[in-house]
Amino acid sequence: MRGFGTLCNELRIERDRSRTAVDSVVRKDLENQLSFRIARRFRSGDQEHLGRPSGARGWHRLRGGRFWLRQLRRGLALLTLLLPLPALAAGPVVIVLSWDGTRHDYPERISLPALERMAREGIRAARLVPVFPVNTFTNHVTLATGAHADRHGIVGNRFHDRERGRFDYSDDASWLEAEPLWVAAERQGVRAAVFFWVGSETDWNGIGASYRRTPFDSAIPESQKVDQILAWLDLPDGARPGLILSWWHGCDSVGHRRGPDHPAVAKQLARQDRELARLLAGLDARDAWATTTLFVLSDHGMAAATRWIEVAEILKSKGIGARIFRGGGTAYLHLDDRHRRERALSLLSRAENIQAYASEQLPAKLRGYHPKRSGDIIVLTRPPYSFSRPSLIERALGRFGRIRGAHGYAPDHPAMGAIFFALGRGIPRGARLAEVRSIDVAPSVARLLGIDPPRHSEGRPISALGEMLSGGVEP
Numbered sequence: 001m002r003g004f005g006t007l008c009n010e011l012r013i014e015r016d017r018s019r020t021a022v023d024s025v026v027r028k029d030l031e032n033q034l035s036f037r038i039a040r041r042f043r044s045g046d047q048e049h050l051g052r053p054s055g056a057r058g059w060h061r062l063r064g065g066r067f068w069l070r071q072l073r074r075g076l077a078l079l080t081l082l083l084p085l086p087a088l089a090a091g092p093v094v095i096v097l098s099w100d101g102t103r104h105d106y107p108e109r110i111s112l113p114a115l116e117r118m119a120r121e122g123i124r125a126a127r128l129v130p131v132f133p134v135n136t137f138t139n140h141v142t143l144a145t146g147a148h149a150d151r152h153g154i155v156g157n158r159f160h161d162r163e164r165g166r167f168d169y170s171d172d173a174s175w176l177e178a179e180p181l182w183v184a185a186e187r188q189g190v191r192a193a194v195f196f197w198v199g200s201e202t203d204w205n206g207i208g209a210s211y212r213r214t215p216f217d218s219a220i221p222e223s224q225k226v227d228q229i230l231a232w233l234d235l236p237d238g239a240r241p242g243l244i245l246s247w248w249h250g251c252d253s254v255g256h257r258r259g260p261d262h263p264a265v266a267k268q269l270a271r272q273d274r275e276l277a278r279l280l281a282g283l284d285a286r287d288a289w290a291t292t293t294l295f296v297l298s299d300h301g302m303a304a305a306t307r308w309i310e311v312a313e314i315l316k317s318k319g320i321g322a323r324i325f326r327g328g329g330t331a332y333l334h335l336d337d338r339h340r341r342e343r344a345l346s347l348l349s350r351a352e353n354i355q356a357y358a359s360e361q362l363p364a365k366l367r368g369y370h371p372k373r374s375g376d377i378i379v380l381t382r383p384p385y386s387f388s389r390p391s392l393i394e395r396a397l398g399r400f401g402r403i404r405g406a407h408g409y410a411p412d413h414p415a416m417g418a419i420f421f422a423l424g425r426g427i428p429r430g431a432r433l434a435e436v437r438s439i440d441v442a443p444s445v446a447r448l449l450g451i452d453p454p455r456h457s458e459g460r461p462i463s464a465l466g467e468m469l470s471g472g473v474e475p
């Protein structure tokens, strides 16, 4: 018979590999249905005793009945939640959490004890500088690939590819034109686990994370992500992921609705911080810091926006039709008739608060032009203007002037800066960095894991990170 430990480990793996397992419903189901008596007997490791729960029945009977087999599997799955926490064995682990839309200066004005601890005991950068265009999908893919948008191809949350058509919250990793971290890790023998990250839902060129949560569901709270991350850490050597990434809500949504300075932003961040505190406590309890590095960072900041520019109206006045893909301070225009591009450009360049470029003439330093995905014209604006429309209801109520939040502005605009905190293995205590570039995150993570950076990475490891390790590689 296989050893109890092996059986347990296999069930843990099976549990975590399942794309739908261990959500709260399953967890509740397990808790409700399983008798703690069985669990305790498992815990004792006394399989013979286990096999005779009511005296006369043997282990073979238990294996023979489907009902009992189901109970056994449930029991073992629950057991993995009940076992005492083992200290993590050697082998580096890097956890990356992204708090969507969390601006670099929010932690200055909001009390966030868990983040404060990370700054005190680890490092904090004054700001993380995003890439163009400063949007969620683009920057999450940059964080994962170390590449700019013109290299990795995700030029916005929504865009149109001249050959493939519309990209809109696609869960198909083949849209990524650069290798993400989880693929680089798996390719080099390091297991990866992803609880939501753009592009992680399907394999990329035949390789995917060993553990991944799909489909994306924004209703899933951070508490579940913390539970799952800790469960991943409790997997045995060989099964435990070395790389864990997870997208968190951050305060993007409330920042858009209420603007970056609204008290609701602080409330939401405090909620995120409480979940982070739970993760830190879990890492403390596992004595994990000698082998584990935790990053908490963000994709972009948020600016107050009060004015809405409707580019379509400007073009319509001269009978020029276009499909518009909006992302706050940036928009891609696909003209119905490309021959009218010069006319459209001259119209737009006369409009106030708009910078319009023939797409291929976007300033090269922005690294944002993609020949198939950037449309015919790219328009840019500055806060407080935005190309993104208020909702239908808001428009109906005439609330154009209300303060809202937007991003998508120039990456070096101060309000676009994101947070960056790191704590644990390879991280100097209490260091302060001025600026960190988002393209440098993936190569830094790779260095901490002792692997080569993702194939198309253009960044370099952040110099303060991993220097304490010999040669930047796990000794």
Ligand SMILES: [Zn+2]
Pocket: 101, 136, 252, 253, 256, 407
């Ligand atoms: Zn956003």
